[in-house]
Amino acid sequence: MKIDPRKPADLSAQIAQAIRDAIVSGELIVDERLPSEAELADQFEVSRPTVREALKRLAAQSLIRTQRGATGGAFVNRLSFEDAYSQQITTSTLLLSMNTVSFDTACEARYALERACARLSSERRTADQLATMRAEIFRQAQPGLTDEAFCASDVAFHRALVDGARNPVLSYQLAGAVEAMQPLMNMITFTARSREEIISLHTQIADALERGDVEEVDDSLLRLEKYTRKLARDVAEKKRKPA
Template identity: 30%
Template sequence: MNSVTFTPAVPTLTYQRVVEQIEQAILSGEIKPGQHLPSERELMVQLSVSRPTVREALRVLQSQGLIASKPGGRGGPVVLPVSPETLGRSFTMAARIASLSLSELVQFRIVLESSACQLASALHTPEQLDQMRDAVQRMEAQVANGSEDFNRADLDFHAAIWDASHNSLLRVCGQAVAGSILNLMNDRMQRSEDSLSAMEGALERDRALFDAIAAGDSAAAGETARSAISAYFAEYLDDEGTRGLQALSG
């Protein structure tokens, strides 16, 4: 007979059971985006729980971006449509809680952004290409003004690429990853012995990426993105992280 070790069962809080039931009703389509939940009093009766329990469950659901309170009118909170912004908040929170390493964040960004650049090279609209061009021009103008404004323009450039990929998941996850390492980007420039050279190097790589996307060259766009991100962070990674970058960038 196999030896199995069990751990003590943890009792589920009542409000968590309420959260689970409402989540299931939303996911199954029983309650659709735009519809109202029952009122607090109705939920108390249907679920046989107290008002504080209902309110705590609603607070959790609201923090998850699933519902929103609507003053006035009839019924309880309204069910929200699932949005990229909601997913982005969840991803950012998960990244912080998991204490992801710089290596993991950079590797994930390479996977996301190289794919987004390849899609953007084929799917961008003239307006989206103009947004990329404008961001590059702002980067050029900000080189002399310091790394923080430069990095903001750089992020705008990559956000325009994610939009041009026409893939909401890539956009949301890419923006969340970029936001998680924004402070590291600023720190890199500020601690660099030659921040001007660092910014000029980043600008040169973004120009090359823009040219590949504008030309519709998906292979060059993907390769340029992988190389650019690897070059940007390589000096801050340990040996294992460096090997990972080499494997992804070829």
């Protein structure tokens, strides 16, 4: 683990990269303890604050965790799906909120991924996951439900659908897309009419899933996508010309 002495700037970034490479390449294995900050400072011939900045960079990516005390130190972290989720969500949220990407593009990506999941889900979903979906549909039909609660239930419904694919990699990829769109979805103030339509589509999806009818699941998701995009367009138009 060496750093390039020719580039003097950003020592902490270089050190972070050196350690990151060691982790990714397997040179450092999970739960292995890194040398203490003082030792690392000696090895890299920098001061302790610089080493600490490097370690904080790695901690921000959940690559290491630190522990205080006598037997403490920095340990290589086993990247959990939880960690991967939250990073994915942060990244996706920023991509959307910074106008790098339009709602339509995000929506298309989201449903493309979701339909891919749904195909697997119609083969593998458990009774429990289907029950969750039904329960969420029931909640969505409650009168007096706030928009936020409706949206949260919507996310839970789709989450159950996606988890039905029983592929954590797919789930974690989609989590970002779905959750990142939440704030924008909340902005689409749902009328009673539009809720009814969405609940109807959700029911169609759940029914098709129960029958294991792959094509019908796909179709109803496609209809839901079209409807979502229509709602978004309407809101965008109303905002442009508020009569």
